[in-house]
Every structure is written in C-alpha cells, then in structure tokens.
Amino acid sequence: MAAMGVTNLRAASKPLKRTRLHSYHSEKSSGVSLQSSGGRVAASSSSSLSGFFLTHDQRTHSRPSVGVYASSSAASADSSGFNEPKEDDDDSSSVAAFLGACWKFVRPHTIRGTILGTTALVTRCLLEADPSLINWKLLPTALMGLFALLCGNGYIVGINQIYDVNIDAVNKPFLPVASGELSKAKAWVLCLGFAAAGMAAVLLNYGTLISALYAFGLFIGWAYSVPPLRLKRSAFLAFLCIATVRGFLLNFGVYYATQAALQGWGGGAIQSLLGNAPATAPAISAIAWSPAIIFITTFVTVFATAIAITKDLPDAEGDRREGITTFTTQYGVPAVATLGTGLLLSNYVLAVTVAMLNPSSAFHRPLFMMAAHAAAAGYLLWSRSELGKANCTQPAIKEFYRRVWNCFYWEYLIFPFC
Structure with a gap:
C-alpha cells in the first residue's frame, strides 16, 4: 500500500x-x-x-x-x-481611468468652492427678491451659468498644470499631467474644450457685460500661467490675479447675472448683437446693490488674497527649483502661515463688526452671523497652532492649507442664513 x-x-x-x-x-x-x-x-x-x-x-x-x-x-x-481578451472590460477600464484623471485635472477642491459660492449667492439673491419675479423657467439659465463657471474653473486650473508640469512633478506628483495619466495633448484638448463650451454658454444665455467679464476671467487665467506674461512669477501679481477672479469676478458676476435674469433684462449677448434681445441691461451704476452682497464680495476678495498667499506653502521646494518667487520662498513657511492667518482674522473681525452694526438691517440673523464667524476664527487659530506644534512638516502644511479652504467653504455655507 x-x-x-x-x-x-x-x-x-x-x-x-x-x-x-x-x-x-x-x-x-x-x-x-x-x-x-x-x-x-x-x-x-x-x-x-x-x-x-x-x-x-x-x-x-x-x-x-x-x-x-x-x-x-x-x-x-x-x-x-x-x-x-475581454475588449469591453478593457474599454470600460480605460474610460474609468480617463474620467478619474479628468476629475483630478479639474482640482475638486476648487470645484467645490465654485459650486458653493454660486449656490450661496443665487440663494441670497432669491431670498431678497420680489417673490413674483421668481420663475422656475429661469432654472435652465441658472444651470448654464454654473456650467460656464465650472468650465472656466477647469480651463484655469488645467492650463496651469500644463505649464507647471516640472514644478508639479516635485510638489504635486499626483496631478494627472505631472504623473503622466494625461498627456499634454489631451490636457490641451480639455482646456480648449472647457474655454469654448463655457464661452458659448455665456454668450447664448447672458448679456454682453457678463460675457466680457467671463472672457476677462479666462484671460487672467491664461496670463497667470502662460509665458511670456506668466504673472505667477511675481508674488504680488499672482495673488492679485487670484483675488480678482475668485473674489470680485465670481461674486459680482453671479449677482449681476441673477439680477438680469430676475428682471428680464434680455437674452444672451449674441441675441443682443442680432437685435433680438427683449430688453437692454442697465449700467452697473443703476443696479441696487444689496449690503449683504457688498459684504460677501469684499470678504471673499480678502479671503482669496489669503488663499493666494498660503497656497504656495506646500510648494516651496518645487518653486525654488523653477525660480518662482513666492512669499513662502522669500520668508519661509511659519511667517507666511502667520500672515495668512492674520489676514483672515482681520476678515472675521470685519464680519463681526458688520453684524453688530447691521447696516440697513441687511442681515436677518446678526447674532448667528457673529457666532459663526467667531467659531471660524477659533478654528483658524487652532489650525495655526497645530501647524506650529508639528514644526511645519510637509503633511502638517498640507493639512493647514486644507483647513484654510474649509473656512472658505464655511463662509458660503452660512452666508444665505445670515
């Protein structure tokens, strides 16, 4: 056996x-x-x-x-x-990988900021508007406006990745162009597609002023990253670009476009040029500006300046290699983090003061406004303290910058309820 x-x-x-x-x-x-x-x-x-x-x-x-x-x-x-071979599986895998690369390409944290900002501003406008002017037929126009803003966002951050590929290889190797997930050719196709689609949406749905402001925003995004201008090489011009686009253009543009839609001031710029627009939009000086809108535009413009200053905190090494001058490369991480924190704290002091004074009774819940901004200020101070305790290590720097964006989101979340 x-x-x-x-x-x-x-x-x-x-x-x-x-x-x-x-x-x-x-x-x-x-x-x-x-x-x-x-x-x-x-x-x-x-x-x-x-x-x-x-x-x-x-x-x-x-x-x-x-x-x-x-x-x-x-x-x-x-x-x-x-x-x-299973061709269907390979095709679906390729499509999934491409879509994932595209999502990283448009920088999700900026997408969230654009969506939150637009939604908060439109909501505030509707709350202050005559209820008889609100019409659900305007919803497609509003959605096309959001679509145009997201396209502009994708174009600006995308073209920056194309021209910053060497810097991103050091600072942000996870980005799709730097990592090779997206070729430069595909990135260019996406950027040009974003710009064309966004511009078309604005021209067909909004007036000449909004169309001109949108085109100006695209130009600033181009000038920020693309030689020979490449304004990001100057620390001052860099944060001026970001503050203008993220602060003034977004908030003013959304408010004006919403007022135009509610008041029936006419169709798109193309219709105006063809003489088919039902009404002519008034001059900017003729618009009744809400104190709340003036506040949020000022607040976010200052906030965007702080973001422009602190965004380079995690990128010091790559910026030095490429000869890019930023506040961080000049003064170091601790000083710039403190500067950004101080700038935002001054913003919160302004917000609490405005809530206390409450001009023209513009804010319906001033106590909530004061408490919400005081809480944000406390969160910011705690975040700066945590950065110092961690001796400004790279993970701690990235976490601090993420928390700055959290404060940005928070502002738009509370704005309609103030």
Missing part, C-alpha cells in the same frame, strides 16, 4: 506541474488561479475596475492524488473559455 501511494504521488506530481503552468497563463486573462505548493492547491478570483487581480487567501488542503489532477484539469478547462 505504501508503494502504491508513492506511485500515485509521483504520477500526480507531473500533471500538477502542467496544470500550474497552464493556470499561470489562464490567470492573466480569466482571474482563475491554481497553485500547488507542498501538496496544497489554491484557487481564487477577484475583479476591479482596472481588470482582474488575483489573491491566494482561500486555500484548500487535500492529499496529493490523481483526484487533485482531475479537479485542477477541470478548473483549467472551465477557465479556458475566458482566455480570449
């Missing part, structure tokens, strides 16, 4: 080697794996968006025998039908 067992073991070992070789090729295409080691056979399969990945966590134990060879041969036979 012992001799027969040895004979059976030897007889089974040869087919097992062939089975393992066959399964090795099969697992690449089907996700079915068979492995023999010390008389053990493992089979497992798993899948993901990018293809099939194999694990060996499930193991079964059995005596080496001809039955093992029979079962493994059957498994190989079952898997042989999957040996041919």
